[in-house]
Amino acid sequence: MEHVTPPPPTVPAEADRHGLARTALVLGLGALGVWILHGFLPALAWAVILTIALRPLYARFTRAFPPGRHNVVGPALFTLGVALVILVPLAVAAIQAAREAHDVVQFWREIEESGWPVPDFVARLPFGAAQVSAWWQENLSHPSGSSEMLHRLDRSSIVGFGRTFGSQIVHRSVLFCFTLLTLFFLFRDGPAVADQGLSAARRLFGPRGERVARQMAASIHGTVDGLVLVGLGEGFLLGVIYVFAGVPHPVLLGAATALAAMIPFGAPLAFGLAAVLLVAKGGVTAAAVVVAAGIVVTFVADHFVRPVLIGGATRLPFLWVLLGILGGVETFGLLGLFLGPAVMAALVLLWREYTEGDATPVA
Known part of the structure; x- marks a missing residue:
């Protein structure tokens, strides 16, 4: 039987090597970009969601008032409108909470000084009124019991929570500003960005x-x-x-x-x-x-x-x-x-x- 020498291994074509290199480069740069922007990805995602949600309304606005050469007024107005819709209710709630905080502090002091009397609604409970009233009188109705229960709260934990809450407010505010900035550019360049995204999805898949x-x-x-x-x-x-x-x-x-x-x-x-x-x-x-x-x-x-x-x-x-x-x-x-x-x-x-x-x- 004649011995057949196997063919030498096929060497990848230069184009294939270039294609693999490009794919690796794109994947590497994409991963690096995601890692760099990972802290701002929520802001970018919120901007995309708001743009998609408001796109029909913005399209009607641009048909009624065609954008000028620089296309700044319409995106700025819509971005400002989004900011006001979000910030005004938060400001109202913060003002209301600040007003209520004064009453809460005053109520806290009264409890520490004279105790917390049994509320009227306890007597009107459909069941368990006697038990709740007895527990309340034993633990909260006299100053010593109220003060002991209130002081069970760890003041250091409250201070720590306040600091954490403050840092979260600052962090969320920064992300909100970047969301608004991204939203402005998406409103301005939205059609071009959407066409590019659809073209990329069509070419890839x-x-x-x-x-x-x-x-x-x-x-x-x-x-x-x-x-x-x-x-x-x-x-x-x-x-x-x-x-x-x-x-x-x-x-x-x-x-x-x-x-x-x-x-x-x-x-x-x-x-x-x-x-x-x-x-x-x-x-x-x-x-x-x-x-x-x-x-x-x-x-x-x-x-x-x-x-x-x-x-x-x-x-x-x-x-x-x-x-x-x-x-x-x-x-x-x-x-x-x-x-x-x-x-x-x-x-x-x-x-x-x-x-x-x-x-x-x-x-």
């Missing part, structure tokens, strides 16, 4: 990559409508109910309800607190009205309005929207409210195209 990118953008826009706008609506309606029910500080509690309602199952905590405050004042009937109205408003919002706004924009079943929101919040914090559904929408789109084919492209 083909038409499917562009469809996934569009689906994620639609998911973010639908999630903003379904969470933020519906949450603001819930806060407004329940705030009006707070006013008529006599809830203390109805505007502040209404704003807190709106923020809590942006997270699924968060609104009951807010109107539950309002009901507790009413019970403490003796308004059991008003508290029942607040709870009943809160259940009705949140039921309608969570089961009818949100599924239409979010699921209609993303073609995503509301169960996956809910799982994306809750999982996103647990993983990324508040930012996960919008990133979670976007990732779920991309995964569901890829699954549908894998199982059903590309016959029905997603707009």
